[in-house]
Amino acid sequence: MNIIGPDALLFGVDDVAACAQYLTDYGLRPVDVDSRGGRFEALDGTGIVIAHKDDPALPPGMGTASMLRKTVYGVADEGTLDAIAAELGRDRDVRRLPDGSIESIDDMGFVLGFQVSVRRPLDLPAEAINAPGAPAGRPANVVGVDEEALALPRTLSHVVYFVPDTAKAEAFYKRLGFFCTDRLLGAGPFLRPAGNADHHALFVIQTPPFMKGCEHFAFHMGGPTEVMQAGTRFVNKGYQSFWGPGRHKMGSNWFWYFNSPLGCHVEYDADMDIHDDAWTARAIPMDADASQLFLFEQRDKWAPGGPPPGAGGAGERH
Numbered sequence: 001m002n003i004i005g006p007d008a009l010l011f012g013v014d015d016v017a018a019c020a021q022y023l024t025d026y027g028l029r030p031v032d033v034d035s036r037g038g039r040f041e042a043l044d045g046t047g048i049v050i051a052h053k054d055d056p057a058l059p060p061g062m063g064t065a066s067m068l069r070k071t072v073y074g075v076a077d078e079g080t081l082d083a084i085a086a087e088l089g090r091d092r093d094v095r096r097l098p099d100g101s102i103e104s105i106d107d108m109g110f111v112l113g114f115q116v117s118v119r120r121p122l123d124l125p126a127e128a129i130n131a132p133g134a135p136a137g138r139p140a141n142v143v144g145v146d147e148e149a150l151a152l153p154r155t156l157s158h159v160v161y162f163v164p165d166t167a168k169a170e171a172f173y174k175r176l177g178f179f180c181t182d183r184l185l186g187a188g189p190f191l192r193p194a195g196n197a198d199h200h201a202l203f204v205i206q207t208p209p210f211m212k213g214c215e216h217f218a219f220h221m222g223g224p225t226e227v228m229q230a231g232t233r234f235v236n237k238g239y240q241s242f243w244g245p246g247r248h249k250m251g252s253n254w255f256w257y258f259n260s261p262l263g264c265h266v267e268y269d270a271d272m273d274i275h276d277d278a279w280t281a282r283a284i285p286m287d288a289d290a291s292q293l294f295l296f297e298q299r300d301k302w303a304p305g306g307p308p309p310g311a312g313g314a315g316e317r318h
């Protein structure tokens with residue numbers, strides 16, 4: 001089945017205005033947005049849709065703190081939609097919506113949509129670098145740093161779920177043609193759909209049932225510099241870094257995660273590995289450093305020189 005990847009994630013949120021500001025500051029473009037919510041798009045038309053949690057048009061929540069209400073996958077064509085409807089129709093309800101998409105539910109209770117993808121083809125350069133021994137990535141007199149560079153999210157890369165049973169979740173997505181590219185033992189499998197070479201469009205992590213929901217989503221940037229530039233701007237706007245910047249081991253993508261008012265973390269990433277059917281999945285035990293090749297430690301900004309004399313005792317830091 002030629003599923004390409006997530007076209008959109010739909011959230012039912014507490015504070016529509018805060019989420020709208022957050023997604024705009026993150027770099028997504030508001031489309032048809034008003035006080036009730038709306039759509040926030042990356043450069044290729046993928047994006048995040050928000051509405052108030054009590055909006056009756058939303059699919060129901062999962063009974064946890066997660067605000068994710070629906071994951072909408074883009075597929076190659078109508079034939080793929082028909083194939084998905086036939087497969088899922090074997091053991092669950094599949095609805096055709098007025099917009100031509102189909103809606104169903106996975107084995108964990110995540111509402112899924114499938115539509116002919118809205119992704120617009122991108123024609124943008126990757127970040128270019130110069131390295132001794134290699135042809136120049138940038139011609140003479142082309143500088144690498146542009147303080148005014150836009151650094152906008154290009155496409156919705158992946159979503160990560162907390163699920164109570166990763167084996168069951170993986171079995172369900174394999175019915176839809178997803179491959180396991182790597183496995184973080186003790187956490188879960190990285191999954192990519194057949195129509196996308198990216199290392200993962202979905203990662204599921206084993207957690208207790210009360211945590212079920214969206215852990216984070218990520219948009220691809222044009223390169224590591226864009227991750228740093230967009231992330232630095234985000235920090236300077238007052239948003240809180242959660243993890244990063246750094247570079248993942250599995251997938252090799254650069255990352256920077258932020259807290260958000262959407263009830264999940266939000267990531268900038270860049271330069272993810274791509275794979276084909278010749279790839280053999282790796283399996284690596286989960287530990288504190290299993291997910292990062294390196295991680296930039298952020299210096300304590302509250303009191304970088306330590307506390308003032310007499311404030312809380314010698315050597316004590318807050």
Ligand SMILES: [Fe+2]
Nearest residue numbers: 158216218267
């Ligand atoms: Fe991620």
